[in-house]
């Protein structure tokens with residue numbers, strides 16, 4: 001029996017995620033998978049994201065019916081079991097027999113034929129027992145330490161909301177600057193509605209936006225609303241430095257909103273700097289591949305953005321593999337790196353200029369603590385309330401969200417995935433006196 005293309009693709013992607021540091025969203029949009037039909041691509045995506053979102057629950061269900069501890073299983077066998085278990089437990093429209101048979105075939109395809117009988121037995125027992133998914137609390141498919149951390153930081157209700165949000169496919173938001181583009185996209189059978197925060201952001205209700213001419217020609221990009229909002233905090237000033245710029249979502253908005261500014265976009269990795277060139281076509285942006293901790297620049301800027309590399313815990317609905325890779329000690333390691341970048345960026349802010357420090361992390365270690373350390377390193381900076389800038393965006397018609405206070409945590413901007421209808425983002429604004 002042949003394995004279906006969608007399941008074979010899902011299996012290969014899952015295996016690569018387990019053995020490398022690749023991201024599911026990148027692998028699912030790589031050229032290898034572009035040959036799949038739209039429906040096969042849709043199923044492969046659902047299987048990969050579903051297995052990653054529910055991995056811990058799937059492993060518990062598999063362990064209940066396995067004669068061997070999961071740690072003793074070959075990764076190929078465990079991956080085929082997870083795929084089979086996900087279909088049996090979560091996808092009503094797929095008959096259990098098809099799911100089981102294909103997982104057994106995947107085990108053989110991976111040259112683990114001696115485990116085919118074992119995989120068959122585990123999945124048959126699991127599908128017959130049909131465990132009650134309600135017995136798994138909503139937070140049980142997250143690492144316990146992370147849930148505890150959110151519990152301490154945001155309280156029990158918010159921690160549950162974050163977990164709930166992470167288990168579903170997030171909304172797809174696009175920024176559409178003019179009404180002609182909106183009409184063009186709608187003509188391609190894409191249903192869009194206004195998103196929650198921003199006047200120029202739209203949510204895709206149905207249709208595949210990635211197959212439209214506007215998306216292919218990069219006249220339109222997919223970007224979460226919270227990320228758009230952070231970019232709008234920056235977009236003011238005649239010289240702007242974006243220190244950690246790729247793939248370029250924020251640079252693009254900054255350049256659109258400030259067409260007369262001189263903008264420099266810096267990125268450490270040359271291959272990501274090349275990606276930035278493709279995504280940011282505006283002529284007022286100069287792209288440099290360099291380390292933000294040692295910038296090859298001898299000038300200061302009106303505004304500097306540090307959109308720091310971070311754990312990404314505000315984006316787990318989009319990048320569920322992160323929750324299985326992240327370890328508590330990573331937060332301290334990331335913090336040290338973020339402080340180095342922030343300290344270097346502070347040296348390039350002109351007197352009277354502003355610095356925006358942002359992350360898509362929910363963790364105070366990577367946010368408030370980094371800002372505190374930065375302020376200790378250079379006493380000529382102080383914190384500016386983000387609320388003032390949000391008011392400006394509301395008055396100019398950019399910000400449509402009514403409950404502005406809910407976006408603020410003291411002087412900082414703070415969105416929490418699940419509490420707000422978007423990814424979790426943090427932004428602090430500093431001013432140099």
Ligand SMILES: C[S@@+](CC[C@H](N)C(=O)[O-])C[C@H]1O[C@@H](n2cnc3c(N)ncnc32)[C@H](O)[C@@H]1O
Pocket residue numbers: 227243244245246247248249250251266267268269272290291292293307308309310341
């Ligand atoms: C959170 S992402 C930036 C996202 C981007 N601002 C956007 O909106 O599309 C962080 C970026 O910083 C880059 N980076 C990591 N370390 C860096 C460093 N030392 N200097 C410059 N860029 C760095 C990463 O490669 C990554 O592309």
